[in-house]
Amino acid sequence: MPSTWDRIRDEFPTLHQQVNGHPLVYLDNAATTQKPRAVMTALDRFYERDNSNVHRGLHALSMRATDAYEGARARVARFVNAAAPEEIIFTRGTTESINLVAASWGGANLAKGDVILLTEMEHHSNLVPWQLVARRTGAALRYLPVTGDEGLLDLSALDRLLTPEVKVFAFTHVSNTLATINPVAELCARARKAGAVTVVDAAQSIGHMPVDVRAMGCDFLAFSGHKMAGVTGIGALFGRRALLESMPPWQGGGGMISSVDFHESRWKPPPERFEAGTPNFGDAVALGAACDFLDSLGREAIRQHDGALAKMAYERLAELPGIRLLGPRGERGGLVSFAFRDIHAHDVVTFADEDGIALRGGHHCNQPLMKRLGLTSTARASFYVYNEEREIDALVASMRRTLKFFGSAD
Amino acid sequence: MSSDLSDLYQHVILDHNRRPRNRGRIPTANRSAHGDNPSCGDQCDVYLRLDGDRIADISFEGSGCAISMASASLMTTLLKGKKADEAAGLYDRFHEIVTTGKEPEEISDLGAFAGVHAFPARIKCATLSWHAALNALRGDPAPTTTESHTD
Numbered sequence: 001m002p003s004t005w006d007r008i009r010d011e012f013p014t015l016h017q018q019v020n021g022h023p024l025v026y027l028d029n030a031a032t033t034q035k036p037r038a039v040m041t042a043l044d045r046f047y048e049r050d051n052s053n054v055h056r057g058l059h060a061l062s063m064r065a066t067d068a069y070e071g072a073r074a075r076v077a078r079f080v081n082a083a084a085p086e087e088i089i090f091t092r093g094t095t096e097s098i099n100l101v102a103a104s105w106g107g108a109n110l111a112k113g114d115v116i117l118l119t120e121m122e123h124h125s126n127l128v129p130w131q132l133v134a135r136r137t138g139a140a141l142r143y144l145p146v147t148g149d150e151g152l153l154d155l156s157a158l159d160r161l162l163t164p165e166v167k168v169f170a171f172t173h174v175s176n177t178l179a180t181i182n183p184v185a186e187l188c189a190r191a192r193k194a195g196a197v198t199v200v201d202a203a204q205s206i207g208h209m210p211v212d213v214r215a216m217g218c219d220f221l222a223f224s225g226h227k228m229a230g231v232t233g234i235g236a237l238f239g240r241r242a243l244l245e246s247m248p249p250w251q252g253g254g255g256m257i258s259s260v261d262f263h264e265s266r267w268k269p270p271p272e273r274f275e276a277g278t279p280n281f282g283d284a285v286a287l288g289a290a291c292d293f294l295d296s297l298g299r300e301a302i303r304q305h306d307g308a309l310a311k312m313a314y315e316r317l318a319e320l321p322g323i324r325l326l327g328p329r330g331e332r333g334g335l336v337s338f339a340f341r342d343i344h345a346h347d348v349v350t351f352a353d354e355d356g357i358a359l360r361g362g363h364h365c366n367q368p369l370m371k372r373l374g375l376t377s378t379a380r381a382s383f384y385v386y387n388e389e390r391e392i393d394a395l396v397a398s399m400r401r402t403l404k405f406f407g408s409a410d
Numbered sequence: 411m412s413s414d415l416s417d418l419y420q421h422v423i424l425d426h427n428r429r430p431r432n433r434g435r436i437p438t439a440n441r442s443a444h445g446d447n448p449s450c451g452d453q454c455d456v457y458l459r460l461d462g463d464r465i466a467d468i469s470f471e472g473s474g475c476a477i478s479m480a481s482a483s484l485m486t487t488l489l490k491g492k493k494a495d496e497a498a499g500l501y502d503r504f505h506e507i508v509t510t511g512k513e514p515e516e517i518s519d520l521g522a523f524a525g526v527h528a529f530p531a532r533i534k535c536a537t538l539s540w541h542a543a544l545n546a547l548r549g550d551p552a553p554t555t556t557e558s559h560t561d
Contacts, residue, residue, distance in 0.1 A: 020412065342428075346450060346475035347419075350529070354415050363451040376451050376473045405411070405419070406476075407428075 004296050009386050011036040011293075022356025025391045030176050030204060030335045030382035031360055032226045039229055042289035046282050054281050055255060055272075069281040072288035073271070079291040080221060081212040082238050089244075089271045090284050093235030094203040095125040097222030098170070100237055100274060101199055102129035104250040105220075106168065109197075112138030115165040117196065119144040119153055119182075120372055121175045124365040126201040126222075130170060142166070149373065151178030151327040158187075162194040170199035174208070177366045177378065178327035179310060179335045181205070188217040197243070203227055207294060207384075208334050209303035213238050225283065229385075230290035234283035237274075244270035251276040302385055306334025309383040309392065316396045320403065326378060335382035337364070343406050345377040351402040352379075357395055417525030418532070419476065426480035431487050432469040439467070445542035445554040447534055452478050456486075456542040463494045465547075470539055477523075477532050482539030484519055494547045501540050508536045 009015055014034045017024050026034060046068060052061035054069045074085040082088055091097045110116070116130045120143050134141050144161055145154045153171075162169070169191040174181050188198045199220040202211055207228025213221050220243070224235040239247075249256055249267055253276035258266045267273045294302065313336045318325055322341035339345060345361030352359045361379045363370045370376060381395055439457035446453045452474030459467040468489050470482040485504075489497050504520050506512060511527035514520055526536045541554040 344473075344475040344479075346452075346532075346535070347477075350418070350475075350532070351415070354412060361450070367451065370451070376453070406424070 004293075005301070005385075008297075011038065012386050013037065015386060019356040019358075020354055025355075025357040025394050027381040027383065027387065027391065027395065028358045028360050029384040029387075030227070030364075030380065032232070033207060033229050033384050034386070035231060036229055036290075036293050038293050039231065039286050039289045043231060043282060043286040046285045051282070053278055065281060068285045069279065072281075072284040075288040075291050076236050076284075077238075079211075079295070080206075080238055081214050083214070084241060086269070086271055087238055087241050087244065089237045089239065089274045090279055091222075091235050091237055092233055092280070093224035093226070094201060094222045095129075095224075097220075097235055097237035098126055098199065098201065099129045100250050101170075101220050101222070101239070102133040104247045104274070105197070105243065106130070106133035106139075107136065107250075108246075108248055110134075110137040110139040110167055113165060114139040114167045115142050115163065116140070117142050117144065117161060117166045117169040117191075119171045120146040121151065121153070121178055121180065121366070121369050122170070122172055123176055123201065123203070124367070125203070126170055126172060126199075127368070139167070140165075144171070146178070146369065146372065149324065149326055150329070151175060151180045153180070153182055153187075155183075155186075158190060162190060162196065164195065166191075166194060166196045168199060169196045170201070172201040172204070173211070174202075174204035174333035175327070175366075176204045176335070177337050177364045177369060177380070179332035179337070180327055181209075181331060181333055184216045184218065188219075192217065204333055204335075207290075207302070208299075208306050210299045219243055225287040225290060228290055229293055230287040231283050234280050234287050236287075239270070241270070244274070247273075249273050249276065253277045255279070297385060305385060306383045306387075307332060309387055309389070310334045310336050312389065313381055313383070313392050313395065316392055317399065320396070320399055322403075324375075326373070334384065335380055337378040337380045339375055339378045340403070343402065345379040347406070348379040348399070348402055351405070352395070352398050355394065355398040355401070357391075357398055359395075414525065414528045418529055420522040420525060422484070422519050422522035423476060423480040426483040427476040430470075430479060430483040432483065432490070433471065434469055435471055436467050436469045439469070441546040441549060443542045443546035443550065443554065445538045445545070447474070447478075447538055448555055450474075450535075452535060452538055454478065454482055454539045454542050456482070456539060456546050458543070458546045460547070465489050465492050465494075465497065468543070470542075472539070474538070475532075475535050477526060478535040478538050481523065481536045484522075485539050485543060488520070489543060497547060498544065501544060504540060505537065508533050 012034045050064040052065040054066040077085045077088045198218045200218045202223040206223040221238040226232040256276040326337040349361035441458040454472035468486045508526040
């Protein structure tokens with residue numbers, strides 16, 4: 001069987017179009033990736049043949065839909081090497097997964113005097129839910145610093161910050177702005193030693209590299225399907241079974257109860273306890289197909305491909321006058337953020353779009369980090385399995401034209 | 411470069427972006443207002459010294475794209491010396507220009523912003539400082555945000 005890598009661009013219909021008279025160069029993958037035919041076909045097939053509400057149904061279609069949904073759960077569990085399918089809760093995505101942990105686990109376990117430890121590089125989705133639960137419970141927030149433009153976590157400060165008051169340490173696997181790959185296993189081990197529960201934001205790593213919750217040793221891991229070749233509206237939370245079993249529901253409704261009376265109800269065990277209402281089974285089935293697709297490419301191969309493109313883009317962009325590049329120079333995740341001294345990121349993005357290149361410009365939902373680095377916005381190019389070296393050539397040429405227009409070319 | 415893009419980044423806009431007029435905080439200001447565009451992080455503070463209902467002096471501080479900074483700079487040059495109702499009238503004309511692309515009949519630098527209408531996502535950039543200025547004129551201390559008005 002020929003490797004999917006050989007004709008990878010054929011798998012992604014969206015890529016084959018002209019934008020502003022140029023072939024599309026899609027470099028906004030950290031925001032969302034394009035979808036392969038295999039995923040869209042899985043979604044269509046489900047709705048064309050098996051669509052029916054899951055669980056409790058006694059007819060053929062409902063049983064098929066339930067099998068497909070629970071099969072997707074088992075597939076996702078295998079994808080992150082969870083110990084059992086019951087450790088996977090389907091959510092709308094990373095943001096909802098983290099809100100679930102913060103509201104349910106945080107609401108039941110945090111109190112005044114406790115500390116929530118985060119890092120300065122967190123996306124708003126791993127920051128605002130903790131601010132909300134801190135306000136509700138009286139717990140305090142504390143931050144592990146970032147070293148500066150090279151974007152590493154200051155691990156020398158960790159022992160000082162990981163005091164006995166720290167009940168939870170939540171951090172990102174790969175920074176969506178800096179491209180830093182954090183040493184998750186080490187961070188989890190140190191947190192565990194200090195008695196803190198760990199929450200890993202895997203939004204930027206899940207589709208780009210091997211993610212193994214048991215090797216990491218994390219308690220919770222959150223991710224989105226649409227950043228890993230899946231469709232929008234579906235994601236998952238991994239939680240260690242013992243922790244999930246100890247947690248109260250966070251939303252009530254059908255599907256999550258074992259019995260209901262007028263004044264009180266009893267909850268089902270996880271994962272159903274945390275999936276009130278009709279779940280998003282159609283998109284979950286498509287997420288299972290996305291897992292198959294990525295495993296057929298090999299996640300170690302994806303890591304090398306995306307990382308090599310990002311490193312190459314970093315080196316090529318570094319030659320431009322007045323550019324400031326963020327994140328580590330060596331090994332990095334599949335993206336690169338940059339700012340020009342005299343040109344705002346939105347102008348950069350508008351000029352790139354003129355050349356058919358999709359970039360993102362702004363604070364990337366990293367406002368506190370931006371403030372810390374003295375920036376208001378950066379432009380960001382992010383790569384995926386279908387991107388090619390020639391697209392970095394197009395990016396650099398477009399940046400040169402932009403610099404020339406704004407009169408800062410060398 | 412396409413004609414749309416060269417219409418957007420006209421000479422007047424590039425000049426104001428490169429050499430902003432009335433930038434910084436005037437120490438004698440008796441009114442100020444803050445504006446921000448949460449979707450992109452652009453920020454703008456406008457400072458006024460009101461003398462009766464006349465804008466005796468005006469300045470701005472902020473960070474943002476060429477369109478938003480040039481718009482703020484040009485606005486300060488146009489509003490200095492104007493009365494509050496004249497300022498509101500100028501904004502109405504500016505708003506029409508950036509949303510319809512119609513160049514004004516009289517000769518005015520405001521016409522440089524006509525190209526914005528072809529880039530709907532950038533209209534908020536052009537109007538941010540104006541909203542802050544009008545809020546300052548009204549004496550409304552609440553920060554204005556591009557999420558709370560329709561343009």
